Amino acid sequence: MRSLKHQILILLIGSLVLLAASFLLVLGFYMKDRAVAAAIIKAQTDLATCGEIIDKTYPGSWHVQDESLYKGPVKISLNNDLVDHLSQLTGDTVTVFLGDTRVATTVLGSNGERAIGTKVSANVAQTVLKDGQTYVGEANVVGQWYQTGYVPLRAENGQIIGIFYVGISRAYEQEIITRSLLTMAELGLALTILVALLTWFFIQRVIIYPLQNIALGTRDVATGHLTHKIKTSSAKEIGELEDAFNQMVEQIQSLTTEINRANSCSPGNDPLETKKALPIGYMPLSSLNTAGNFGETGLPKGLHQATLGQIVQFLQANRRPLSAEEVAEGVKLTRVTVRRYLEFLEHSGALRSEQKYGTVGRPVKIFIPQ
Incomplete structure (x- = not known):
């Protein structure tokens, strides 16, 4: 089966050829x-x-x-x-x-x-x-x-x-007549090639690349890697598809978090024991390297050493109070995912949190480096 870009290009070139033939006939x-x-x-x-x-x-x-x-x-x-x-x-x-x-x-x-x-x-x-x-x-x-x-x-x-x-x-x-038609045919061919190249670039940039990014994100969802959002710059319709996909990822992540919490509270999974398994204690952010100083065995279920290191590196580069949304934007991860890592660092003593109250809306939780 031909790809979408080939089908669009064939349709466009066919239309241009038909238009050129009609023009030459007239x-x-x-x-x-x-x-x-x-x-x-x-x-x-x-x-x-x-x-x-x-x-x-x-x-x-x-x-x-x-x-x-x-x-x-x-x-x-x-x-x-x-x-x-x-x-x-x-x-x-x-x-x-x-x-x-x-x-x-x-x-x-x-x-x-x-x-x-x-x-x-x-x-x-x-x-x-x-x-x-x-x-x-x-x-x-x-x-x-x-x-x-x-x-x-x-x-x-x-x-x-x-x-x-x-x-x-x-x-x-x-x-x-022949000389005039040949001249017009040459000009028409040159214009057709130019329009085809511009259309090819437009299709690649505005349609194909965004759809490929969404397709890759869909594969990540299928394989359980739900850490990255899709971000494209494209037409309104593809942008709406991107928003819908990102909302689906956040909902899946939220559902996964709730399931993990429910499992941690089930018989045989005492939350106190799980909490004791975490490396809780005073561990300043400055003492952590970009790997987070935690082995994979020291992380709760669902957290990954590479992602933790990425977040720690961003926090060390921006030593100021930050919300989960600001960190998520900085490391290009979803807000739900980043919040879990920030709460883990808070429990570890690398961060502390405060509630920031604004004039309207719900209070925002701010994480402050130790």
């Missing part, structure tokens, strides 16, 4: 429209650029001579150098029409050769040749769809005698 549809718009802008720009290059390279007016298209004195019909040069500059397909017929082009036909002699589509012919307007948009070019730009070519008298064309293939649009 972005793909959005980028498709943006790519079309970018292709249209490119077609308009390339039409203007190519027009300026042709005018500067071949000065003069457009005219028809011997059923061929000329620009000034230069023949444009079958001028592959011109269309190839413009195509290399723009990355577009380029065509020059005489009327509605291609006379110089980089567009290839189905046979793999230049589509010389093929016609422009009817809707483009209507817009450009008859209406005299520039056509920009999607058009069928020799059986393939392109984002295109068509501009009329006018003779010196203003008559429309041909068309100049640039076309941007769908591969250009696809390249824009």
Whole structure:
């Protein structure tokens, strides 16, 4: 069975991946429209650029001579150098029409050769040749769809005698979309990894470590070691679980103390004899070492030499009147446990006690080093 942190992390990463995939899908549809718009802008720009290059390279007016298209004195019909040069500059397909017929082009036909002699589509012919307007948009070019730009070519008298064309293939649009999606995917992956690492740290710090501490405390309860409280810094719900656990430990310790007292008063366990077994007498706290000067055989049932030494060390470091709660906080043990050791030291003569009365509440028992 997977651990809780692995299940939470898998759920989080799965959610992030699903969110990223949905985002990329929506972005793909959005980028498709943006790519079309970018292709249209490119077609308009390339039409203007190519027009300026042709005018500067071949000065003069457009005219028809011997059923061929000329620009000034230069023949444009079958001028592959011109269309190839413009195509290399723009990355577009380029065509020059005489009327509605291609006379110089980089567009290839189905046979793999230049589509010389093929016609422009009817809707483009209507817009450009008859209406005299520039056509920009999607058009069928020799059986393939392109984002295109068509501009009329006018003779010196203003008559429309041909068309100049640039076309941007769908591969250009696809390249824009793919490049944008790859960039967003890389950013999304980096953010996903960052969020996963932060979440891993958060889960470890706020959930897993506190639960592990409580689990260890539960094992201590199961093995009979009830001396340490659980202390965590976590979310409210885990903090409530911690408080409930500590209350359970104190209740178990109180119950254990009552049972031990009841057993000490049972027949054959004379409390006076038990009291005589304790090393009662004047034994100042300063004369005790951190082991407490008591062997395990000299301690009452339920007390441990190591815990006694820990409490003695704290008392020697803080030689002032202290309550059981203050000592418990200092040595990180429960108040019930610490009180039993303090009462034992009081019976041994290392401490004496007084009742401290406040303005409200019950009096507090204060233990004073001897």
